[in-house]
Amino acid sequence: MIGGIRFDSVTVAYDGNVVLDALDLTVEPGEVMALLGPSGSGKTTALRAVAGFVRPASGRVFLGGQDVTDLPPYRRGIGMVVQQYALFPHMRVEENVAFGLKAQRGRTKVPKAEIRTRVAEALEMTGMAAYARRYPRELSGGQQQRVAIARALAIRPGVLLLDEPLSALDARLRSDMLAELARLHRELPDVSILYVTHDQVEALTLADRIAVMDRARLQACGTPRELYRAPANEFTASFVGNANLLPVTVGSGGGVVFGGGEIEVGTAGVAPGAKATLCVRPHLVGLGDGPNRLSGTVTEIQWRGSTHRLYVEVDGRRVIADLRELKAPPAHGDEVTLHFSPDDATLLAAGVGHG
Amino acid sequence: MAEVVRRLRVRRGWSRPRGGSRTSNTASRPWLAAVPPVALLAVLFLYPLALVVQQSLQPDTGGTSFQPYADVFASDAFREALWTTVWLAAGSTVGCLVLGFVLALVIAFVPFPGARAVARFIDVFLSFPTFLITLALLFVYGTVGMANGLWTDLTGAADGPFQFLTTPWGVLLAEITYFTPFVVRPLLAAFSQLDTAQLEAAGSLGARPVRIVRRVILPEALPALAAGGSLVLVLCLNEFGIVLFTGAKGVTTLPMLVHSKAILESDYPGACVVAVVNVLISVGLYGLYRVVSRRARA
Numbered sequence: 001m002i003g004g005i006r007f008d009s010v011t012v013a014y015d016g017n018v019v020l021d022a023l024d025l026t027v028e029p030g031e032v033m034a035l036l037g038p039s040g041s042g043k044t045t046a047l048r049a050v051a052g053f054v055r056p057a058s059g060r061v062f063l064g065g066q067d068v069t070d071l072p073p074y075r076r077g078i079g080m081v082v083q084q085y086a087l088f089p090h091m092r093v094e095e096n097v098a099f100g101l102k103a104q105r106g107r108t109k110v111p112k113a114e115i116r117t118r119v120a121e122a123l124e125m126t127g128m129a130a131y132a133r134r135y136p137r138e139l140s141g142g143q144q145q146r147v148a149i150a151r152a153l154a155i156r157p158g159v160l161l162l163d164e165p166l167s168a169l170d171a172r173l174r175s176d177m178l179a180e181l182a183r184l185h186r187e188l189p190d191v192s193i194l195y196v197t198h199d200q201v202e203a204l205t206l207a208d209r210i211a212v213m214d215r216a217r218l219q220a221c222g223t224p225r226e227l228y229r230a231p232a233n234e235f236t237a238s239f240v241g242n243a244n245l246l247p248v249t250v251g252s253g254g255g256v257v258f259g260g261g262e263i264e265v266g267t268a269g270v271a272p273g274a275k276a277t278l279c280v281r282p283h284l285v286g287l288g289d290g291p292n293r294l295s296g297t298v299t300e301i302q303w304r305g306s307t308h309r310l311y312v313e314v315d316g317r318r319v320i321a322d323l324r325e326l327k328a329p330p331a332h333g334d335e336v337t338l339h340f341s342p343d344d345a346t347l348l349a350a351g352v353g354h355g
Numbered sequence: 356m357a358e359v360v361r362r363l364r365v366r367r368g369w370s371r372p373r374g375g376s377r378t379s380n381t382a383s384r385p386w387l388a389a390v391p392p393v394a395l396l397a398v399l400f401l402y403p404l405a406l407v408v409q410q411s412l413q414p415d416t417g418g419t420s421f422q423p424y425a426d427v428f429a430s431d432a433f434r435e436a437l438w439t440t441v442w443l444a445a446g447s448t449v450g451c452l453v454l455g456f457v458l459a460l461v462i463a464f465v466p467f468p469g470a471r472a473v474a475r476f477i478d479v480f481l482s483f484p485t486f487l488i489t490l491a492l493l494f495v496y497g498t499v500g501m502a503n504g505l506w507t508d509l510t511g512a513a514d515g516p517f518q519f520l521t522t523p524w525g526v527l528l529a530e531i532t533y534f535t536p537f538v539v540r541p542l543l544a545a546f547s548q549l550d551t552a553q554l555e556a557a558g559s560l561g562a563r564p565v566r567i568v569r570r571v572i573l574p575e576a577l578p579a580l581a582a583g584g585s586l587v588l589v590l591c592l593n594e595f596g597i598v599l600f601t602g603a604k605g606v607t608t609l610p611m612l613v614h615s616k617a618i619l620e621s622d623y624p625g626a627c628v629v630a631v632v633n634v635l636i637s638v639g640l641y642g643l644y645r646v647v648s649r650r651a652r653a
């Protein structure tokens with residue numbers, strides 16, 4: 001089956017309450033798209049619309065170019081893995097993995113011998129071959145997770161839907177599984193993956209592109225680098241990585257005014273006098289003199305092993321700087337000067353930051 | 356029970372500190388805690404049962420012998436009643452399991468308005484006396500019931516077409532109607548434990564609804580089916596009210612036979628023999644169920 005998912009203005013409402021608002025999004029064949037957003041933003045709902053478990057109030061869903069909006073789930077040929085794994089408790093691992101193959105009927109009916117080889121193949125791929133005869137209750141969380149993935153992959157879906165598949169695992173196992181998923185995707189280059197998460201590290205690590213959702217709406221969509229370097233709005237800036245968001249006024253001579261001082265930054269396309277928000281990543285802020293100076297008082301200092309995090313109050317605004325571990329860190333209440341390069345700052349449309 | 360006894364004892368010892376020595380005395384003999392429940396059982400249940408067994412061994416001619424057993428086992432009436440009882444109970448159980456499973460599936464998984472009300476009603480239904488449902492069936496399908504009345508009014512015929520209520524099939528229908536909720540109840544409890552994510556996973560893997568029911572829901576429901584089914588089977592074996600109230604003349608089950616022997620023929624030893632057989636079948640089936648369910652779990 002060919003991959004690729006397209007949401008065409010998909011709206012989902014529960015009892016008149018819109019939880020997905022006219023979503024337009026395309027996942028190319030072979031692409032990993034992360035759906036990133038806070039709790040309740042509609043990520044799972046979008047996924048369920050693809051799988052066929054919720055019916056959009058309006059809009060269409062396409063899989064591999066085919067309109068599947070009116071198809072029942074069992075005719076969509078999708079692999080799906082959810083947070084709680086949902087393995088069948090009374091079936092052994094191999095029976096769980098074979099379930100989808102045995103369910104195929106008509107033209108796609110799989111002969112017995114092939115079921116056996118494909119089950120073995122899926123278990124091999126997820127490193128679970130040694131556990132084929134176990135029951136799910138005899139496996140650890142990470143192993144159950146692998147079985148769930150093997151079960152979804154066994155039917156060779158064109159589209160794989162993953163709904164927070166790692167959230168039940170501890171931090172260590174999570175980063176292992178993340179690497180594992182990346183490897184799986186390299187082995188299955190044609191499969192489109194829609195990966196729901198509220199963990200930006202997972203999204204940044206795994207995804208070719210990230211779709212950022214907030215309050216039922218798509219806020220931004222782009223490569224991790226684009227979203228990180230040049231976020232489209234304040235929400236995206238603060239949700240993908242950390243961000244210092246400062247309210248500024250665009251000056252007349254190319255640059256912006258923050259508090260009392262001028263700051264040099266690209267202002268292309270913004271009229272002088274307009275209000276805007278300046279976005280600077282904490283790890284791109286330096287201590288000491290340089291271009292674009294910000295002077296203020298240290299309100300807090302945290303040592304984080306390889307870095308020091310400085311909280312500095314500048315003109316009533318809190319600015320965060322993540323600095324490589326300092327030999328002689330400033331103390332609470334010290335006056336310090338911070339700087340950042342004009343290239344490292346982005347100007348965003350004014351939002352809630354303006355008081 | 357033992358826990359309650361222990362607590363009571365502790366409280367008594369507390370209010371009368373000098374009773375301390377006695378408390379330690381009983382604590383060294385824990386089997387004493389078993390005395391009250393066993394005594395209660397003995398008075399309420401075992402003693403009457405023993406009386407029945409004793410009576411069954413004392414023929415009217417005097418003395419103690421197995422003669423009543425030989426007489427009863429040799430009679431056609433008994434063999435027929437035994438067969439009727441077993442097939443009615445087995446048939447009703449199968450009917451209840453099938454109907455109950457379908458009903459529970461619909462109530463639990465097909466969203467329709469009022470599903471909760473139906474589930475609530477089933478709880479109430481369990482508390483109805485057995486003759487009530489039989490009466491209801493009589494009103495609908497009885498010789499002078501609504502269905503036949505409608506038929507005779509419309510066609511002018513002397514009799515309606517629905518005469519099955521006084522046959523074994525009428526008893527079967529009444530028992531299935533009455534006992535199905537006893538299967539639905541545990542099934543609904545089991546279904547509420549079922550993870551809907553499992554059903555969705557099965558669906559997205561390409562399984563149609565029928566396959567999901569057979570391969571995912573049914574295996575999870577087996578313990579509930581076994582529990583409900585064995586309960587219904589034992590209840591049906593011992594059912595008296597339904598058989599009596601349908602007025603099915605030819606349908607004699609073991610409990611009916613006990614009744615007719617004891618009340619109508621004043622053959623007390625014979626009645627007791629039938630009662631003992633009835634109890635043995637119930638206990639035997641229960642034991643079988645325990646063995647099978649333990650095997651199934653292992």
Ligand SMILES: Nc1ncnc2c1ncn2[C@@H]1O[C@H](COP(=O)(O)OP(=O)(O)OP(=O)(O)O)[C@@H](O)[C@H]1O
Binds near residue numbers: 039040
């Ligand atoms: N079956 C339902 N009935 C009514 N409202 C629902 C239902 N399912 C979800 N919602 C609502 O839809 C909104 C979006 O839910 P959704 O599950 O898509 O969020 P999410 O982005 O996946 O959040 P999380 O990160 O917590 O999983 C929530 O406000 C939720 O309360």
Ligand SMILES: [Mg+2]
Binds near residue numbers: 045
């Ligand atoms: Mg979710």
